[in-house]
Amino acid sequence: MHPRAVAAACMLCGATSAAGQSGVTTEKEFLSDMPVVLTASRLGQPAADAPNSITVIDRELIHATGAREIAELFRLVPGMYVSYVTYVGGLQALVSYHGLASEFTNRMQVLVDGRAVYNPTLGEVSWTNLPLHIDDIERIEVVRGPAAASHGANSFLGVINIITRHAAQDRGVHASLTRGDHSVNDRLLRYGGSAGNFDYRFTAALRRDDTYDAVSDSRRIDLFTFRGDYRLGSRDTLTLQAGYNGGKRGTQAPTSVQPDPVDYPRDIRIGNHFQQIQWVRALERGNELSVQFYHNYLGLKDISLTQPAEVLAFQQYTVDDSVRAHRYDLEVQHTVNARPGLRWVWGGSTRYDSSVAPTSLSTPVGNHSQRLFAHAEWRAAARWLVNFGAMVERTDFTGSDVSPRLAVNYRLAPRHTVRASVSRALRNPTLIEEKTDRKYVLGPLLVQRYLVSGNLEPERILSRDLGYVAELANGIRFDARAFSDRLTRLVGEVELPFPGGYQGITRDFRNLNDVHQSGFETQLRWRLSRATRVGLAQARINTRSNNLTSDFTASTPRNTYSAFGIREFGGGASGTVMLFYQDPILPMLFGERQERIKRVDARVAQRFRLGSSHAEASLVVQDLLNGKHTDFRHDNVFDRRGYAKVEIFF
Amino acid sequence: MAFVLSERGGAYQEVAQAMHALLRARADVVELAADDTAAIARAQARVVAAVGARACQTAAQAGSRVPLVCVLLPRSAFEAATRAAAPNARPLSAVLLDQPLARQMSLIRLAVPEARDVGALLGRESAAIENALSRAARDKGLRVNTARVAAPGELYPALQGMLGNAHVLLAIPDSSVFNSSTAHNVLRTAFQARVPLIGFSPAYVRAGALAAVYTTPVQVGRQAGRMLNDFLDGRPLPAAQAPREFEVSVNIHVARALGLTLDDEAELAAQLRGKEPGG
Numbered sequence: 007m008h009p010r011a012v013a014a015a016c017m018l019c020g021a022t023s024a025a026g027q028s029g030v031t032t033e034k035e036f037l038s039d040m041p042v043v044l045t046a047s048r049l050g051q052p053a054a055d056a057p058n059s060i061t062v063i064d065r066e067l068i069h070a071t072g073a074r075e076i077a078e079l080f081r082l083v084p085g086m087y088v089s090y091v092t093y094v095g096g097l098q099a100l101v102s103y104h105g106l107a108s109e110f111t112n113r114m115q116v117l118v119d120g121r122a123v124y125n126p127t128l129g130e131v132s133w134t135n136l137p138l139h140i141d142d143i144e145r146i147e148v149v150r151g152p153a154a155a156s157h158g159a160n161s162f163l164g165v166i167n168i169i170t171r172h173a174a175q176d177r178g179v180h181a182s183l184t185r186g187d188h189s190v191n192d193r194l195l196r197y198g199g200s201a202g203n204f205d206y207r208f209t210a211a212l213r214r215d216d217t218y219d220a221v222s223d224s225r226r227i228d229l230f231t232f233r234g235d236y237r238l239g240s241r242d243t244l245t246l247q248a249g250y251n252g253g254k255r256g257t258q259a260p261t262s263v264q265p266d267p268v269d270y271p272r273d274i275r276i277g278n279h280f281q282q283i284q285w286v287r288a289l290e291r292g293n294e295l296s297v298q299f300y301h302n303y304l305g306l307k308d309i310s311l312t313q314p315a316e317v318l319a320f321q322q323y324t325v326d327d328s329v330r331a332h333r334y335d336l337e338v339q340h341t342v343n344a345r346p347g348l349r350w351v352w353g354g355s356t357r358y359d360s361s362v363a364p365t366s367l368s369t370p371v372g373n374h375s376q377r378l379f380a381h382a383e384w385r386a387a388a389r390w391l392v393n394f395g396a397m398v399e400r401t402d403f404t405g406s407d408v409s410p411r412l413a414v415n416y417r418l419a420p421r422h423t424v425r426a427s428v429s430r431a432l433r434n435p436t437l438i439e440e441k442t443d444r445k446y447v448l449g450p451l452l453v454q455r456y457l458v459s460g461n462l463e464p465e466r467i468l469s470r471d472l473g474y475v476a477e478l479a480n481g482i483r484f485d486a487r488a489f490s491d492r493l494t495r496l497v498g499e500v501e502l503p504f505p506g507g508y509q510g511i512t513r514d515f516r517n518l519n520d521v522h523q524s525g526f527e528t529q530l531r532w533r534l535s536r537a538t539r540v541g542l543a544q545a546r547i548n549t550r551s552n553n554l555t556s557d558f559t560a561s562t563p564r565n566t567y568s569a570f571g572i573r574e575f576g577g578g579a580s581g582t583v584m585l586f587y588q589d590p591i592l593p594m595l596f597g598e599r600q601e602r603i604k605r606v607d608a609r610v611a612q613r614f615r616l617g618s619s620h621a622e623a624s625l626v627v628q629d630l631l632n633g634k635h636t637d638f639r640h641d642n643v644f645d646r647r648g649y650a651k652v653e654i655f656f
Numbered sequence: 657m658a659f660v661l662s663e664r665g666g667a668y669q670e671v672a673q674a675m676h677a678l679l680r681a682r683a684d685v686v687e688l689a690a691d692d693t694a695a696i697a698r699a700q701a702r703v704v705a706a707v708g709a710r711a712c713q714t715a716a717q718a719g720s721r722v723p724l725v726c727v728l729l730p731r732s733a734f735e736a737a738t739r740a741a742a743p744n745a746r747p748l749s750a751v752l753l754d755q756p757l758a759r760q761m762s763l764i765r766l767a768v769p770e771a772r773d774v775g776a777l778l779g780r781e782s783a784a785i786e787n788a789l790s791r792a793a794r795d796k797g798l799r800v801n802t803a804r805v806a807a808p809g810e811l812y813p814a815l816q817g818m819l820g821n822a823h824v825l826l827a828i829p830d831s832s833v834f835n836s837s838t839a840h841n842v843l844r845t846a847f848q849a850r851v852p853l854i855g856f857s858p859a860y861v862r863a864g865a866l867a868a869v870y871t872t873p874v875q876v877g878r879q880a881g882r883m884l885n886d887f888l889d890g891r892p893l894p895a896a897q898a899p900r901e902f903e904v905s906v907n908i909h910v911a912r913a914l915g916l917t918l919d920d921e922a923e924l925a926a927q928l929r930g931k932e933p934g935g
């Protein structure tokens with residue numbers, strides 16, 4: 007801490023005397039006021055009181071996995087499907103709770119510090135292209151089940167809630183270098199400092215890799231993020247964030263099994279950015295008011311020349327498959343502790359999504375939406391806790407709808423809680439599903455890939471679950487849930503005749519599919535000792551469907567398991583082992599059958615001191631036993647690979 | 657009698673009023689500001705009561721042989737202010753703000769009954785209490801893990817290292833560890849590690865500490881007033897005293913988020929009083 011910082015801090019808070027500046031503790035330390043740090047929104051709910059099962063991935067676990075890729079962390083979540091496909095925007099992770107896998111994984115809400123990051127055009131999350139570095143994450147909470155009342159639109163199958171580190175938690179310089187197989191070459195430079203009541207952090211990173219041998223999927227990711235936290239007196243805080251993710255990505259459509267004149271392997275350019283400002287005021291009795299505004303921009307530049315092909319009489323044409331999409335969102339939220347045993351959060355937001363895509367949309371498209379939400383937690387009796395709430399949403403495309411939720415938790419014994427819940431949620435159609443007119447006009451040839459009729463209904467889920475949470479004194483946390491989810495009007499693709507177009511066909515989206523999923527999941531986290539931590543996750547999911555457009559039934563793995571063990575060996579040495587198992591699956595649309603996955607990943611690390619700095623060297627090997635599995639497509643072959651990392655904090 | 661106040665108003669005035677109320681009509685009181693060194697040196701009084709660290713320092717350095725009672729300051733500040741004074745040259749006493757360690761350990765037992773390992777960060781000023789801390793913990797069936805913070809940059813590595821080995825973190829007043837620029841960060845980091853923090857002021861509890869035992873300025877003033885009364889009755893000044901009366905503050909929201917069930921503040925304070933020696 008700089009003495010200047012103390013002096014500046016105290017111009018506002020009057021906390022430190024002249025003696026304090028010279029480093030002597032005085033009565034001021036006992037008497038001065040202090041900003042409210044653990045505000046209602048930070049405190050959250052303990053697992054036993056929550057209306058859903060939740061998987062927490064904290065910073066310690068993130069670090070111990072050695073993951074370069076945020077999506078890899080979700081393999082530790084029961085019931086989560088994680089895979090990769092090269093498609094719009096280059097190599098992307100596919101992360102979907104309870105499967106229903108296709109290249110569009112658009113049935114989950116993903117929030118980064120309260121900012122919805124699913125892409126307004128496609129409805130999916132471009133994990134590779136997020137302006138977010140894995141090293142800036144403090145904690146991830148995965149809500150397993152619909153949670154629209156508390157987490158907003160699109161909280162359909164579940165919610166991934168990512169919380170980045172407060173700027174004050176990074177001080178000084180952190181640098182790291184990673185090199186490994188498949189052209190892995192990452193660099194990171196971070197600086198955290200403060201000026202008076204303002205804490206800030208800059209993260210700059212370069213990431214390079216080339217994941218699958220047979221696919222044009224190289225990634226050159228240039229990443230820059232900023233976070234500033236400003237304390238305005240003892241009640242108000244202001245958080246400013248901005249980020250950029252850009253660079254060149256290799257891409258190709260998964261259809262290019264046969265040479266395709268349009269979707270051939272090529273490079274595209276990404277230029278995504280966001281800006282976010284959040285103001286939080288701590289009110290009396292632990293109440294809180296927050297106002298947040300953000301803007302997400304997705305920029306994908308894909309202008310290419312068609313390949314010489316017979317069908318085009320060997321003429322070459324320029325194709326512009328670029329996408330530019332904006333999201334503006336303003337949200338107000340009020341947390342109220344009405345009386346002991348009753349608290350609620352309520353608020354509203356308004357959002358505008360727009361998209362320009364010359365090849366996919368015939369005109370620029372926009373969609374306004376507004377929502378009101380309220381979620382209450384009521385301790386009806388000493389052992390009974392009721393969570394209830396709803397979100398009302400209105401969009402230009404679908405009109406108004408309600409997503410309600412009710413959960414009742416009963417404490418069997420001091421550390422054992424059971425839960426029953428029922429909830430309904432919606433997934434509104436995306437801009438692409440509503441408005442796509444995806445075509446290439448190549449001289450005399452019209453390739454009409456999609457021509458949608460629009461007027462889709464929202465997809466619906468009615469989810470019922472029974473849960474059990476145990477938090478035992480010996481460091482064991484156990485969670486189990488049995489669920490029965492009825493999903494209706496799921497959107498799927500249909501092929502339609504298109505006389506006059508190339509191959510005489512086009513595609514449309516229809517609300518035709520009904521799916522029923524039931525099964526159970528368990529999760530165990532056990533801190534055996536200070537040095538040892540283990541975790542297990544299991545899911546069994548039975549999927550039935552009318553399969554009217556695609557094979558929904560086979561698009562979810564029936565059984566998945568994952569396990570991790572982390573051990574500190576003393577002397578700064580540590581090791582991590584992770585095991586993954588997934589039953590065979592046939593993802594939909596461009597997906598191809600994936601055989602059973604059995605995979606072992608491992609990490610070893612050694613911490614040491616370099617003068618007054620802390621440093622760590624680590625080695626990660628993925629698929630240690632070289633089991634070789636495919637990811638989503640037959641040509642995405644994942645085999646044994648490793649990377650080494652050195653990092654230093656000074 | 658002279659009262660020297662570090663600042664006008666606020667807590668200092670509350671202490672002065674509380675002392676005054678107990679001394680009613682027994683002595684003429686002049687109130688002096690701590691920066692009025694000339695008046696302090698001239699003051700004709702049987703005893704001087706200095707309120708706050710700065711007042712204590714000024715009064716101690718005034719070169720007077722009048723007995724001095726420092727009030728409303730931590731032990732480290734009292735010791736720093738009076739270090740220069742030759743022993744026996746002048747009767748000295750104090751009513752301090754630091755809570756007895758035994759009382760803090762009792763609060764930990766009541767607030768977090770399952771906790772066995774107590775973490776504490778010690779800085780330059782507080783390093784000396786390490787042994788006393790261990791003894792106080794042992795007497796209550798607890799263990800203390802301490803970490804030294806010699807430079808500002810060592811705070812977070814020390815904290816991170818400690819949080820894995822502690823069920824509860826006890827904040828020891830030391831401005832080189834806990835000050836207005838570090839407290840919020842310590843609270844946040846401890847909470848993220850699910851380790852409750854026991855603070856030393858109600859402001860800490862409002863900010864996000866689980867609980868604190870603390871003494872209000874009025875309570876400090878009453879204790880000092882009684883000491884001054886005894887002195888006027890002809891009894892010698894006692895050694896510096898820890899605060900006798902206290903309150904407990906609890907953040908129920910933090911308690912809930914950490915899955916802890918605590919009695920209410922008055923109930924906890926009553927239970928703590930029952931555990932005081934002679935209580």
